[in-house]
Each structure stands twice: as C-alpha cells, then as structure tokens.
Amino acid sequence: MHGKALPYLLLMPATLFLCIFFLYPFALVAFEAVTRDGAFTFDNFRTMAGSWKFPVTVRNTLLLAAIVVPIQLTMALLMASVVSRLETGRSAALYVFAIPLGISDLAAGLIWLAIFDQSGFLNTLLSSLGVVDRPVMFLGYQSKLTIFIAVALAEIWRATAIMMVILVAGMGLIPKEYYEAAEVFGASPWQRFVRITLPLLRPSLQTAIILRVILAFEVFAVVAALGGTNLPVLMGETYNWQFTLQDRNVAAASALLILAISIGFTLFFLRVLRVPKEARI
Amino acid sequence: MAEIAIKGVAKRFGGFTALHQVDLTIADQEFMVLLGASGCGKTTLLRIVAGLERPSQGEVWIGGRRVDHLPPRERGIAMVFQNYAVFPHLSVFENIAFGLRMKKLPQQEVERRVNRTAELMHIEQLLKRYSGQLSGGQRQRVAVARALAMEPDVILMDEPLSNLDALLRLEMRAELKGVLAASKTTTIYVTHDQVEAMSLADRIAVMHQGRIVQSASPVEVYRNPAARFVGSFIGNPPMNFIPATKAENGSWTVAGLTLSGPKSDKPRIEFAIRPEDVDAGGEGLRATVRVIEPLGPHTLVTCDVEGGLFRAILDSNASVQVGDDLRLAPKPDRIRWFDPETTNAL
Structure with missing residues (x-):
C-alpha cells in the first residue's frame, strides 16, 4: 500500500461517521428551518422572532455570555499564572481546579440549586447565624437578578477550569528565557505579563475564548435547574419550540440562529487574536 | 565606572553546592571570561550577577553599589542569552527597543539608539522583520544590539556564540571583541570554548566544580596554570x-x-x-x-x-x-x- 494514501484511509472511518451522524442531520435541520409543509419559506424565523419571549432570550443569553466569559477569562489567567509558577504540587492544584470539569452541567445546576434553594445551604447558614429569621426565596420569579447572579456563579464555577487548563498548557510552551530577557531589560512582573505572556499566549487564548463563548451561547441545563422558565435563554427556547410547542421547524430555525451566532463570534476571535505567520514562536 | 565585585558568593541547590565561596573582582571596562566545563558553576555565577538567581550567601557589588538584593532591572546591566531570547512577537526594531521602552525614553531617542546599534551590528536592513524570519547569526546580532542599545555599564553574555556554526562563530567573535571594546562596558562572558576565551578575554577565570581555580590573563593561564586542572583543560591538546x-x-x-x-x-x-x-x-x-x-x-x-x-x-x-x-x-x-x-x- 502506498504510504501517501494511508493517512487518508485511517481518517476515513471518522470522516464517514461525522458525515452520516453530523453533516446529514445538520442538513436536515437546516432544511426544516427553511421549509414548512414542504414549501420553502422564512416563516419559521419570523415566528421565532415574533414570539414575545424572543428579545428576552436573546438579551439574557448575550448578557450572560458578556458577563460570564470575561470574568472566567480573568480568573483563568490568574489561576493559570499561579499554577504555572508552582514548583511543587502543580498537578495536585490542577486536579483540584479541574474537579468541576468532571460534573455535567445539569448536576452543576443542581448543586447550586441546593445552595440557593429555600431550604438550601445558604438559607440554613444565614438563619443559624441569625441574619435572617425565615428562609429567603432567592430563586423566586420576582428575583430575576438573583437568578441571573446564581446562574452566572454556577457557570463560572463550572467552566473556568477548562479555560485554565488550556492556558496552563499554553503558558508551558513559552520559553523561560523570554521572561528572563524581559526581566533583565527592565520589565516589571506586570509588564512581563502584558508584553510577553499575553501576546505569546494568543493561540491558547483564542482556543479558550472560542470554546467558552460557544458553550456560553449553548447554556441550558444550569439555567433550567436554577431559573426554570424565569430566565429564558436561546437554548431553552429551542427546547420549548421542539418539545412543549411541538414545532420542529421553528426549533430548527432557533438552533440555526445559535449556530450563526457561534460562528460569528468564532470568526471574530479568530480574526482579532490571529498571530501573523512570521511572529509565531 | 562599573567595577564588579563578587564577594564570598555561594549557591546551593538543595543538597548540591553549585558555587563555593567565590571571590572575583572585575575592573571597569575589563573583558572577563568565565571558562569551564559544563556544570562548573559559571552560568550560575553569571546569573547571580544578573539577578536571575539569588546567592545562598555572599555579596555582589556593581559600580560601588551592593546589588544582590535588587531585581535585574535595577542593576544597570544588559544580557545576551545563549538562545538569544529574541521576542518572536516583536519586530527586530521593537526587540532592540524593548529595554528603552521599559525605561520610557522619548521616541526620538529610542529611534536614534536602535538605528545606531542596528548599524553597528549590520542589521539595519532587518529592522522590520520578525525573529522567525532571521537566521541564527542574525538573531545573535539582534540580541547583541538589544543589549548595546541600553548603553549599559555591564554586559553579561551567556555562551552567546555556542549555537552558531563554526565559521560564523569565528566572524562574530572578532566582531564582538571590536564592538565591546568600543562600547567601554565591563563584560562578563561565559563560555566552555577555550579558544573563544583566549581570543576575547582581558582576563580568564577558570572554574572547576564551583570554584575559581585561576583568574589571570590568557597567556598567564596558558603558560602558568595554577592547578593541574587548568593545564589539562586549557590547550588543545592539553598539557x-x-x-x-x-x-x-x-x-x-x-x-x-x-x-x-x-x-x-x-x-x-x-x-x-x-x-x-x-x-x-x-x-x-x-x-x-x-x-x-x-x-x-x-x-x-x-x-x-x-x-x-x-x-x-x-x-x-x-x-x-x-x-x-x-x-x-x-x-x-x-x-x-x-x-x-x-x-x-x-
């Protein structure tokens, strides 16, 4: 067998698998989104956008991403810098930080529900300290802000570690000599971070941010567990159209919208954090 | 004026003693070469002078000022690294300007110094390029230009020629000697290459197992080795x-x-x-x-x-x-x- 053909042959099963179980259903969904009763139409998108919930879901989803991702990025950078500098116990620290990664998002939502619930840990703690005399309804339908904060907290808790792991790996690739050179030539620790770490970390930052932003637009289970229907998000609405309202075509249109937003942001970050070919390590 | 005095400097890494009580004085504008086999402590000593490593005991003085507690940037030094450490994300111009920007010099002065040192190192046509587009020899020149642009009192060099091929090394050696003599800086230069040491040094400090065995002029070190090690290490073939x-x-x-x-x-x-x-x-x-x-x-x-x-x-x-x-x-x-x-x- 010719050596040149071998890699393609080896990739064939995975490619076929993806074509059959990803591209084909994707084409079906896309087709469903732009047809109704067999005729081509944009009605599904109009129906979706015409729903009174639609602006709220878009706003909630974007707001959540806009608040959660920057906080996660900052925390992940901070944690990664600390972990990278550890001489002993580095892997132990990584494992501890990475624990939330092993938990599904629904389970994460339930954990935080157990904290914020009317009979949850937080209420128990507050009443035993005498701060409140009866349990507070943190996640009631009137307290949208608290729900939002709880969801943001749960998301930050759950998914910062994945960014950190990517950034720790990226920082490990930056040769120590660059830091020493910067130090000798007068850069303070902060200047070294801004002028050496950040620019040289761009490929990892790109991966981490894109991954997180896509996941942020797909937020669903955590919101469902903590907010129910009180904090509608795009993915939740897609679920509603499909299963509560039994309208596959609008659900497909909604799914396509999420995809479009994700692609848009991915392209944006690929462009903004691009490393010119000549400036790579 | 930048005389360097190393007084009783020792360095231990865990149970391993890399340097035992080293004393060495380097006169203003002197070209001092630390010569020794790998693992003899010469790079550790250089890094202690640079401030990249802290001595376990002893003092380092530069220009009459005790510096061993100061970070590298407050020591008035510049350094050329073994792997050059030319920043890949900055152009050659910005690499040479790096230290000047950190000092917040006015743009006009930055440009003047970058252009002057680039010309001195014959890399003025490369200023817009990036490290990835340079050959090893060119990167070496950028690293030296970056150090010279600082107009430092002291330049520290850690095996700067060891990654170059033989012919280029010969060429750079002669050039370095001329450039450094003209810049009137005090230089500490680490190498394991005795020919390099002989040809560049005003004085050679031969190091062995964490100690300075002899520090004297190249001819003296060659003619009158102070210890058996010096005679067996210097000279090809050796004594x-x-x-x-x-x-x-x-x-x-x-x-x-x-x-x-x-x-x-x-x-x-x-x-x-x-x-x-x-x-x-x-x-x-x-x-x-x-x-x-x-x-x-x-x-x-x-x-x-x-x-x-x-x-x-x-x-x-x-x-x-x-x-x-x-x-x-x-x-x-x-x-x-x-x-x-x-x-x-x-």
Missing part, C-alpha cells in the same frame, strides 16, 4: 603530566630523565609540559610513538611515556615512524610541577 620521583640532592627523575625541580618533602610529584614545548632528539624523555597525525603546519605525535599518554607537537619535517623510540627534550623554562595531592602548582 602532559608525568609522575616524578625524588632523586639525589633535590632533583627529580622523570621518565629516565633527571631534572632539577622544586623543593618538596613529598616522594612523588608531577612533571608537566605543553606538547609544543618538547624537541625531538638529544637527551630527553623516553617515548614510544603510537600515533602520528600530520596537521599541516606541524605534526601531532602521540607517544607512550612511562606507560602514560604523552602528546608532542613536532616540526612537520620530523621523520618519525610508529613504533620508533624517541627522546623528547623538554624546554627547561617551560617545565611546570604540580603537587599530586593538592593538584596545585609547585
């Missing part, structure tokens, strides 16, 4: 050593030859001679020729003397054959003696 036994009235017997030597109450000491300091013929050391290597200007002859290896550099006209029994007469004024226990020169 020859033959055991000497005590004979009558203060003279010593060396491979069948009786020589007057130093006074010592030890029964055995070591005789040492450089390969080029023997003449074939006459009264001399009994030697059996093992290998003959004609090298053009002279012939390198490896012999057996007293059961040990002995290398002699003879005139290329010398007619010797493998298996010949030779007499190698040492030049009397070039003979050195070492104490086999302390390994110091006698």
